[in-house]
Amino acid sequence: MKSYILTSLLAVAVSAIPMPAPAPPGIPSTANAKTQLSSLTVKAAYDDGNYNRDLFPHWNTVSGACNTRETVLKRDGTNVVTNSACASTSGTWYSPFDGATWTAASDVDIDHMVPLKNAWISGANTWTSAKRTQFANDLNTPQLWAVTDNVNQAKSDKSPDAWKPPLTSFYCTYAKSWVAVKYSYALSITSAEKSALTSMLNTC
Template sequence: MQLSSLPVAPENDVPGYSRSQFPHWIIQHGTCDTREVVLQRDGEGVTQDDQCRAASGSWLSAYDGTGLDAASKVDIDHIVPLEEAWRSGASEWTTQQRWAFANDLTHSQSIAVSARSNRTKGDKDPENWQPDLDSYHCTYARAWISVKHQYSLTLIQEVHDALVGVFNTCA
């Protein structure tokens, strides 16, 4: 299991975190930025205008089950929050590495969710936040661990223990 291979270490309280340290919503192809690609990928019946903006569609927030009928109601969440990444190793990365992390479409790092659930989550880790939908806890924990593993990020003992607790409930 990837959880057992993640290094457990105290959080690095390096000053200097800012979202601007993680350039995001970059162009992925054509005129489509990361946000628009995730909206297209995670939505149903999504149509885009000539600038690749989601013009219509619907989205179901995996965190809270909220149905959303406009892209303006959808946030794109980083499963491992940017500030959490900063505290667990990304402060030592180059800007290019943080850019890749913030725009990763391959490793379960970005997901379309309701604005309310994303803002409730903020920069919290699985010890301090879980999706409202109990049925999504195991998927969220697996994605969180996968991203931490992919990027060689650490976690604190309390988060490790919280994830073990989540996995004890998974079928």
């Protein structure tokens, strides 16, 4: 009887452990991320005062009724059920930034790894609208992540020298992903940003 109880308790404990969500594509190895980081242009951010979120059209239709947000929710969730409008009606989402697990899509935001304003002040202000649209809806790099809504809001448009995810164990993946996106779009970084990213990559 005792053995059965212990086995049952162990099964419950294991099932309660949140399983990490599938990672977005394009996360480089640590070595490649360090190489990419070293090749990025380091200069002061330039804010021309003209940034507007609407300059980065986002949550475009991807397929059928599904837009980018719903596509990421389905990609990163577990047992996600959607209705005819592609809205997620049930599922489970693990937020890698803070380790929280959610069962309501309304508790989950889609984070832009490199925030739209940060992109603007590091080179995107010279892009075409088409390129900004691509950046805001990019499913091919580690740019879009399903995370806890208030954690995403706390991050806002901050770079890694001003904000880091609550889970220190995620620093490595966070830094590799940030570097990969900046490298893919030839965006610049500040010296403080590079220092923070270097420290985070050293946790890998």
